[in-house]
Amino acid sequence: MTQDSLSFDQLPGAVMSLTALVKELSREVCELRGQLAALSENSKQSVNFIGIDRACSILGKAKSTIYALAREGKLPAYKDPGDKEWKFIEDELVNVVKGNKSVSKIQSFEDMEANLRKGTRPRNWAK
Secondary structure, three states, rough: OOOOOOOOHHHHHHHHHHHHHHHHHHHHHHHHHHHHHHHHHHHOOOOOEHHHHHHHHHHHHHHHHHHHHHHHOOOOOEEEOOOOOOEEEEHHHHHHHHHOOOOOOOOHHHHHHHHOOOOOOOOOOOO
């Protein structure tokens, strides 16, 4: 027997750990299949590249910020070898905006009113 062999008492734990690993791998394979299907659908469509000006209007950022994000790989951008200009795909930029969407912190009128009433007692104005 080799050093990697298990004792009879260790088998249940090894089986449980392998089962968990197989489940995780199965989930990852399903996720990758979904991504591949999405990529194949996207590749069937023609890709329209946009320039920096349109990217600025979509993202609401300055050119220098967009260039920096593209260089850092934080923004999907493309550049042909030898070209100076970055190109962008509009749908990808829209997805970035959707992905970075935050929940509004502005309270509704009812929430503000409830917060104002919290901890206050009604005063007896009639004296």
